[in-house]
Structures are given as C-alpha cells and as structure tokens.
Amino acid sequence: MSAWRHALAVALLATPVAWAQPAQGVAPAAGTYAFVDVDVLPMDRDVRLPSQTVVVRDGRIVAIGARAEVDVPADATRIAGTGHVLMPGLAEFHGHIPGADDPASVQDTLHLYLANGVTLVRNMSGDASHPQLRAQIREGEIDGPTLVVASPWLASANADAAVRDVRAHHAAGFDLVKLGSVPADAYAPMAAAAQAIGMPFAGHITDGVTLEMALDAQQASIDHLDRYVEFLVPPGTRTGDRDAGWFGSGWVQWADRGRIEAAVVRPRDAGVWNVPTLSLVEHMASSESPEAMLQWPEMRYMPAAERERWRVAKHAYAARDTFQPEAAQALVTLRRELLKALHDGDAPIVLGSDAPQFFNVPGFSIHREMAMMQAAGLTPYEVLVTGTRNAARALGTPDAFGTVEVGRRADLVLLAGDPRADLSHARAPLGVMARGRWWSREALDARLAEIAARHAE
Numbered sequence: 001m002s003a004w005r006h007a008l009a010v011a012l013l014a015t016p017v018a019w020a021q022p023a024q025g026v027a028p029a030a031g032t033y034a035f036v037d038v039d040v041l042p043m044d045r046d047v048r049l050p051s052q053t054v055v056v057r058d059g060r061i062v063a064i065g066a067r068a069e070v071d072v073p074a075d076a077t078r079i080a081g082t083g084h085v086l087m088p089g090l091a092e093f094h095g096h097i098p099g100a101d102d103p104a105s106v107q108d109t110l111h112l113y114l115a116n117g118v119t120l121v122r123n124m125s126g127d128a129s130h131p132q133l134r135a136q137i138r139e140g141e142i143d144g145p146t147l148v149v150a151s152p153w154l155a156s157a158n159a160d161a162a163v164r165d166v167r168a169h170h171a172a173g174f175d176l177v178k179l180g181s182v183p184a185d186a187y188a189p190m191a192a193a194a195q196a197i198g199m200p201f202a203g204h205i206t207d208g209v210t211l212e213m214a215l216d217a218q219q220a221s222i223d224h225l226d227r228y229v230e231f232l233v234p235p236g237t238r239t240g241d242r243d244a245g246w247f248g249s250g251w252v253q254w255a256d257r258g259r260i261e262a263a264v265v266r267p268r269d270a271g272v273w274n275v276p277t278l279s280l281v282e283h284m285a286s287s288e289s290p291e292a293m294l295q296w297p298e299m300r301y302m303p304a305a306e307r308e309r310w311r312v313a314k315h316a317y318a319a320r321d322t323f324q325p326e327a328a329q330a331l332v333t334l335r336r337e338l339l340k341a342l343h344d345g346d347a348p349i350v351l352g353s354d355a356p357q358f359f360n361v362p363g364f365s366i367h368r369e370m371a372m373m374q375a376a377g378l379t380p381y382e383v384l385v386t387g388t389r390n391a392a393r394a395l396g397t398p399d400a401f402g403t404v405e406v407g408r409r410a411d412l413v414l415l416a417g418d419p420r421a422d423l424s425h426a427r428a429p430l431g432v433m434a435r436g437r438w439w440s441r442e443a444l445d446a447r448l449a450e451i452a453a454r455h456a457e
C-alpha cells in the first residue's frame with residue numbers, strides 16, 4: 001500500500017488513542033552514535049569481526065570498519081564496546097500486543113520486548129489501534145520494537161464474508177491477516193482474494209484445512225508447527241473417533257517418522273515460513289508444576305490475572321485425556337525432531353514463541369524459545385539466524401534489517417559475551433538500540449523495576 005493511502009486509512013479508521021507518555025529518562029532521541037572498539041557479529045555469515053567501530057546516524061548504520069579506519073563523528077555519542085559483542089536485535093514473529101483499551105499494558109509489553117533485545121515484533125492479535133501504534137513507533141513518538149501488525153482474528157461466517165473481511169483489513173492498513181476460525185470451504189476463496197491484493201495471511205491452520213492445502217495456498221507462515229503431526233499420520237490410519245487434539249497430541253502415537261522427509265520437502269519447495277513456537281507446547285507439556293513455573297524471575301512483570309490464567313490453563317490441560325504425560329512428552333519429542341529435520345532440510349524457519357500465551361512473558365520467552373531450539377539440535381548460531389536475518393527475509397525485506405551492514409536499520413544489541421558460544425549471552429543485553437534509539441541497561445532496568453512494582457501492589 002502506498003504511503004499516502006496508508007496514512008489515509010489510518011486517519012479514517014483508527015481510533016485516536018491517548019497513549020501515556022513514556023517514563024522519564026527512557027526516551028532517547030535517534031541521533032548519531034558510535035560503538036567504539038566492539039566485536040561485531042554481522043549475522044550475514046558465521047564470523048566475529050574484532051575491534052570494529054560502528055556508526056549509526058538517524059536510525060541507520062552508516063559506517064562499519066576496523067577501529068583505526070573509521071572516524072567517530074564529532075557529534076556522536078560514544079558507546080564503549082571493548083570486550084563486548086554487537087549483533088542485530090532479535091525478532092518475535094508470533095507475539096501479541098494488547099489493544100487500545102489497555103494503554104498502560106501496551107507500553108509495558110513494548111518495554112518488556114526492548115529490555116530483552118527484541119527489536120521487531122510481528123503482532124498476531126490485531127486491534128484497530130495497531131496501525132496507528134506502528135506509525136507512532138516508527139516516528140519515534142512511542143518507544144518500542146518495530147511492529148508488523150496482523151488484522152484482528154479472522155472469524156468470517158462464510159467465503160463471501162471472508163473475502164470482504166480480508167479486503168477491509170487491507171484497506172485499514174494492517175500488514176497481514178491473522179487466520180482465525182473461518183469455515184473450511186472459505187479458506188481457498190479467502191486465500192485467493194488475499195493473494196490478489198498482495199495481503200499475506202498467516203498463523204495457525206484453520207479447522208478442516210490440511211498442511212498441504214495451506215502450503216498450496218501460499219500461507220505466509222505456518223505457526224506452532226500446526227498440522228504437522230496430522231500430516232505424519234499415514235492416510236487410512238484407524239484413528240476412530242479420537243480427536244487429533246491440541247497440535248496433534250491425540251494422534252501422536254500414530255505419527256510415522258518415515259513421513260518426516262515429505263513434511264520437510266513440501267514447505268521448503270513452497271517457500272512457506274515456519275514459526276515453531278516450541279515453548280507454547282513445551283510449557284504446557286512439562287512436568288514442572290504451574291505453581292513452580294510462576295516462580296520464574298520474569299513472572300514479576302506480568303499482571304496477576306494473567307499469571308492466574310496460565311496456572312488454571314496448565315491444570316486444565318493436565319486433565320485432558322489427549323494430553324496425559326506420555327502423549328505430551330511424545331509430542332514434545334516429535335516436535336523437536338521435526339524442527340531439526342525442517343532446519344536441516346532448508347525449510348524456512350523464523351523465531352517466534354507466542355507471548356504472552358502460557359508462561360511466555362514477552363521478550364523473556366524468546367530466550368526460552370531459543371534454548372529449546374538448541375535442545376532440538378540447532379547450533380546457537382543457527383538459532384540466532386532464525387531470529388535476525390530470517391525475520392527480514394520472511395517479511396520480504398532482506399536488506400532492511402537483521403544483519404549488521406551499512407544501510408541496515410539500526411536495530412542492535414550490545415552483549416557481554418558471544419551468544420554463538422552460549423545463547424545465554426543474548427539475555428539481558430548491556431544495551432539495546434531500536435531504530436537508532438539507545439537504551440542502556442540502566443535505563444532498561446529502571447523501567448522494568450517500575451513495571452514489577454506496579455504488579456506487586
């Protein structure tokens with residue numbers, strides 16, 4: 001959509017929202033910065049470039065080179081990099097940002113992402129206010145990661161309504177359609193209408209639609225590894241009246257690993273992205289009690305009501321007959337095998353955890369997700385690629401961000417150690433730059449403390 005048409009759609013359709021002003025001292029300007037004597041992980045290849053100077057001006061990387069060869073502009077704010085590592089910020093490709101009815105929670109959520117080095121969020125629960133929020137972040141009026149905004153959950157009653165709704169969401173300035181609960185026979189007409197206007201559609205796979213149908217329709221991404229277990233169950237298997245259950249948990253005993261290769265080749269050939277959200281299932285399947293999980297350090301940043309929903313949900317899942325410990329563990333094992341096979345088979349993968357679902361605290365959960373991907377067999381570097389370069393590729397803008405190169409958007413994290421050696425070095429960055437605006441750890445922590453204090457009341 002052209003810029004003017006986008007602006008018009010926002011002006012006509014978005015509800016004006018009075019977002020709270022950012023907390024004092026946490027609203028840096030996008031000016032000129034120089035990271036001096038820093039080791040760079042460019043992420044276009046698996047190398048660490050020692051003792052570099054990286055200059056950022058007005059939100060873009062404008063110079064990179066050996067310390068002795070790059071002049072630090074006189075007006076630059078210098079950021080000491082000696083012994084530290086600079087890499088691109090991370091993406092959360094399946095996140096949920098609250099709506100305009102809860103502006104304080106929106107700002108808290110945006111900060112939780114920044115504080116964890118997440119500089120781009122593909123929001124998957126659309127609200128009418130989100131195109132405006134996206135623009136305000138882009139203009140620097142609100143602090144937060146760059147947003148890609150999905151429409152509200154598509155819940156059209158029939159094919160005609162689905163086609164209408166897709167066009168309306170496009171006109172309203174959303175970047176993609178969030179698949180919801182359309183009837184199975186509405187999926188193909190909806191997909192055709194979306195393709196005709198260049199509107200991606202993504203998320204889980206709607207009821208009654210198979211993995212093959214979603215791939216044939218060029219769904220932009222398949223999230224949660226949805227329908228893969230069902231695909232692995234050979235046609236003709238006597239499943240009786242047993243429901244496939246949550247992400248195939250009810251059918252996992254019939255999954256045939258001999259079909260994994262076919263499950264890898266198809267999305268690769270279709271060029272359809274996978275957003276695994278391993279943590280979504282693993283948090284529910286783990287043997288850890290929900291009460292113990294609520295003791296995790298990051299839980300202090302979540303409202304009590306949300307934490308209680310998670311606790312109740314985990315107990316409810318434990319009571320489902322398709323989610324008893326053996327089947328739940330088999331599901332986790334199979335999903336990890338599948339992810340490793342997809343990766344090794346060059347099927348496109350982009351990092352996403354589905355926060356704030358089920359113990360996924362925004363930002364913090366991306367680090368838990370990355371640890372799970374490593375446990376599935378990816379190297380730390382391969383995991384980091386899914387959260388950086390691949391996010392830019394998945395959006396069709398491979399040159400916009402996701403690597404440390406001249407011309408890229410200045411979405412960067414400064415780390416105390418090399419996350420290719422240990423992914424935990426990506427947690428709690430020393431500082432985060434989003435669109436050329438810099439937050440020191442001190443500034444990030446001050447605002448985190450404020451959020452925690454509010455939820456402790």
Ligand SMILES: [Zn+2]
Pocket residue numbers: 094095096124354357
């Ligand atoms: Zn979700």
